[in-house]
Amino acid sequence: MTICATEDTMAPAGPLAGRLTIAADGSYAARLARHDDAAGSWFPERWTLSGPEPYAVPLQGTQPEEPDSALLPLTDGRVLILRRVADRFAVSLLYPAGPGTGELLLGAVATPRLTLLPPTPGGTLAYALAPEADHTTLWRVHGGANGPERVTRIPGRCTGGAWLDRGGRLLALDRELDGRTKTVVVDLERGGETALLLQITEESNDRLLLADPDSGLLLLRSDAPGYDRLGWGVLGSSLPVRFPECLRPTGGTLTPFAVQPGQMLAPESCAVAFRMTAASGTWLGVWRPSERQLRQHPAPEGWLPGTGLWTADGELLLPYATEAEPCGVARMGVPGEVVEPMEQVERVRAVRAVEPVRPMGPMGPVRQAEPLRTAGQVEPTWAGAGRPRGSMGPMGPMGSHRSAGPEQRPAQPPVEPLEAVEAVEGPPSGAVAESGGGIVPDAGDADNRSTASAQPSATDAEPQHIPGHPQMCRPVPLQEAPLAARQTRWSVISGPVRISGGGCAAG
Numbered sequence: 081m082t083i084c085a086t087e088d089t090m091a092p093a094g095p096l097a098g099r100l101t102i103a104a105d106g107s108y109a110a111r112l113a114r115h116d117d118a119a120g121s122w123f124p125e126r127w128t129l130s131g132p133e134p135y136a137v138p139l140q141g142t143q144p145e146e147p148d149s150a151l152l153p154l155t156d157g158r159v160l161i162l163r164r165v166a167d168r169f170a171v172s173l174l175y176p177a178g179p180g181t182g183e184l185l186l187g188a189v190a191t192p193r194l195t196l197l198p199p200t201p202g203g204t205l206a207y208a209l210a211p212e213a214d215h216t217t218l219w220r221v222h223g224g225a226n227g228p229e230r231v232t233r234i235p236g237r238c239t240g241g242a243w244l245d246r247g248g249r250l251l252a253l254d255r256e257l258d259g260r261t262k263t264v265v266v267d268l269e270r271g272g273e274t275a276l277l278l279q280i281t282e283e284s285n286d287r288l289l290l291a292d293p294d295s296g297l298l299l300l301r302s303d304a305p306g307y308d309r310l311g312w313g314v315l316g317s318s319l320p321v322r323f324p325e326c327l328r329p330t331g332g333t334l335t336p337f338a339v340q341p342g343q344m345l346a347p348e349s350c351a352v353a354f355r356m357t358a359a360s361g362t363w364l365g366v367w368r369p370s371e372r373q374l375r376q377h378p379a380p381e382g383w384l385p386g387t388g389l390w391t392a393d394g395e396l397l398l399p400y401a402t403e404a405e406p407c408g409v410a411r412m413g414v415p416g417e418v419v420e421p422m423e424q425v426e427r428v429r430a431v432r433a434v435e436p437v438r439p440m441g442p443m444g445p446v447r448q449a450e451p452l453r454t455a456g457q458v459e460p461t462w463a464g465a466g467r468p469r470g471s472m473g474p475m476g477p478m479g480s481h482r483s484a485g486p487e488q489r490p491a492q493p494p495v496e497p498l499e500a501v502e503a504v505e506g507p508p509s510g511a512v513a514e515s516g517g518g519i520v521p522d523a524g525d526a527d528n529r530s531t532a533s534a535q536p537s538a539t540d541a542e543p544q545h546i547p548g549h550p551q552m553c554r555p556v557p558l559q560e561a562p563l564a565a566r567q568t569r570w571s572v573i574s575g576p577v578r579i580s581g582g583g584c585a586a587g
Contacts (some may be wrong), residue, residue, distance in 0.1 A: 100127070100387040100399055103153040104203035109399065110151040110159045111384070113138070113406075122147055124174055126159050127399070127407055134399075136407040139174045139181045150196045155203030160186075160222055162196055162208070169194040171221045171228055187227030189219055196221075197241040200248040201293070207251070211237045216255075218272060232272025234264070242291040244315065252277055254287045261285040263300070280304040280321055290352070291315065292339045297347035297369070299336045310334060312369055314347050326367065326374040332358030334365065334374075335386060342392040351414055353396055355386045366396070366414050380410035 100111040109127040113136075114120050121144030126137045139159060150162040158175045169191065173184040191210040200207070205223035209216055216238035218231040236257030244250040244265065251266045263278035263286055278286045284304035291298055296315035301308055302323075310327040313319070327334060333356075340351040347369065354365035356376065362385050364377045379385075382402035389397050396412045 098384070100384045101151060101153060101199070102129070102387060102389055102399075103155050104199040104201055105155050106130070106389050106397075107155055108153040108157060108159075109387075110153040112145060112147065112149065112151065115144075119144070121145075122149075124149075124151055124159060124161060126153065126157075126174075126176075129397075129399075129409065134407050134409045137176055139176065141174075141181055141183060152196050152199060152206050154199075154206075154222075160196075160206050162194060162221070167192065173222070186222060189221065189228050191217070194219070195239075197251070198243065201243050201246045202248050205248065207231070209238055209241070209253075211239070216253075218251075218266065231268065232266065232274070234266070234272075234274055238264075240288060242288055244291050244293060246293050252288050252291060261287055263288040290336045290339060292341070292343075292347070292350060294341050295339075295343040295345065295347040295350050297339060297343075297350045297352075299339075299352065310336075312347075322369075324367075324369075324372060326372060329356065329358075329374075332356055337386045338388050338390050338396070340390040340392075340394055351390065351394060351396075353388055353390070357385075364398070364412075375414075377412065382408070383410070 098111060098114075100109050102109045107128070107130040109129055111125055111127075112122045113125040114122055123138055123140035123145060126139055128135055128137070145161075146164065148164060152160040152162075154160060154173075158173045161172050161174055163170045163172070165188070167190065168188045170188045171186040173186060175182045175184075189208070189210065191212075193211055195209045195211075197207040197209060206221045208219045208221045210219060214235070216234045216236065218234065218238075219228050220231050221228045234253070234255065236255040238253040238255045240252070240254040240263075242252045244252055249267060249269050251268060252263055253266060254261055255264045260283070262276060264274050265277040267273045267275075278288055278298075278300060280286050280302050281304050284302050286300060286302045286304070289299045289301055289310075296317070298313045298315055300311050300313065300321065302311055302321070303309075304321075305323055309323045311321045311323040313321040335355045335357070336352050337355055338353040343350045349368065349370060352367050354367065354374070356363050356365045362379060362383075364379045364383075366375045366377065367373070380398055380400050382400035382405075384399050384401060387399050391397065394414060396414055398410045398412060400408050400410055402408070
């Protein structure tokens with residue numbers, strides 16, 4: 081599962097009530113729910129998703145919560161809550177305690193604005209951003225030795241937030257500085273050292289929306305093409321960012337919220353889930369970089385928009401809440417990557433059987449006969465370009481013809497050589513390539529990149545030279561061919577994704 085923090089969900093303005101946040105391992109979730117009383121007050125609610133059926137547990141205290149209180153579920157079952165109290169923010173942990181709710185105060189952060197970041201990959205720490213006029217302070221609000229701790233101060237105003245590795249070391253943030261927005265990476269193990277991560281052009285505004293640590297897939301938004309568009313790239317790659325046309329909807333907006341995990345080093349096979357919003361409503365979109373199309377699906381009734389997670393098997397889980405079922409999860413099986421069927425290889429021409437040998441006369445010296453050719457056997461041609469270097473031709477028939485001894489039969493005249501075998505046209509099954517036996521390329525696709533057939537062509541001459549040991553071909557690295565094929569599919573309208581410093585070198 082991948083949790084992303086988009087620009088709209090991380091905006092500090094507006095209430096956070098009703099938004100469901102899922103823990104890093106998908107075991108728990110938390111949101112602010114509303115009472116059915118006349119006041120309609122808010123209370124924290126924890127969802128358990130790891131069991132056979134999801135269920136919700138209220139974590140209400142002695143007083144109702146404000147609608148701008150932020151929640152973050154941890155993998156141990158506790159829920160971190162961030163409350164505004166006068167000119168500061170109080171940080172506490174909530175947990176079920178018998179019929180009531182237990183609360184552990186962690187401390188407070190004196191700042192006018194504080195925004196929780198997405199759950200860390202480990203699920204036990206919590207971080208928050210405190211933006212100010214000319215800089216942003218990164219806080220560790222849970223997991224420190226003595227309550228909330230300041231990690232680093234970053235020049236500029238930072239928003240967003242996405243984790244780039246499974247260890248929780250590299251944090252990507254969108255930083256606005258000198259009128260331009262670029263994505264930077266913060267190395268938490270090196271004292272919060274900051275380096276530039278994403279820059280398509282010097283004049284463009286580039287924001288990171290989603291990052292998958294397993295495959296290295298990056299979903300971003302940039303105005304490098306001339307206006308804001310969704311694009312994708314690969315972490316650590318020098319290839320340019322691509323902006324697919326299918327991610328450019330008319331009359332609506334697209335927001336990625338989850339990516340399929342477990343696709344190690346295969347970013348083009350990752351399925352990405354989008355929230356599609358338009359005047360007609362909200363629905364679901366699923367996209368893979370290799371398919372080049374956006375599949376649209378209706379959202380389940382009561383879906384909490386922008387929340388969900390993928391399983392390793394490719395199943396999409398969508399939480400929903402209705403009056404009949406206030407805590408539910410819809411499971412949606414998304415079809416896998418579409419693989420185009422292979423082109424059928426046409427049959428080769430049939431070969432007529434060899435004519436019988438003429439009867440031998442009673443007199444004459446005995447000479448050893450040449451090996452007979454049977455139907456379907458072809459003499460290899462190893463000289464010239466007809467045979468790939470390092471490959472072996474088909475083996476001849478086992479054994480050899482022995483001459484008759486004087487004790488077996490009388491002397492016979494010499495045997496005349498056999499006539500050449502003529503090929504007979506078999507039943508037509510389409511156009512047959514003149515090269516004989518190879519894969520026939522499609523006439524409509526001049527660049528099908530088919531591998532030439534390793535079968536030799538028929539010939540009437542004997543082989544000129546038979547090497548004692550065939551030469552072995554040089555092995556091709558596994559990633560060489562996919563990388564070469566992938567280079568042809570990147571857009572040329574943008575520059576490379578720049579990965580610099582701070583432990584962000586390509587793996």
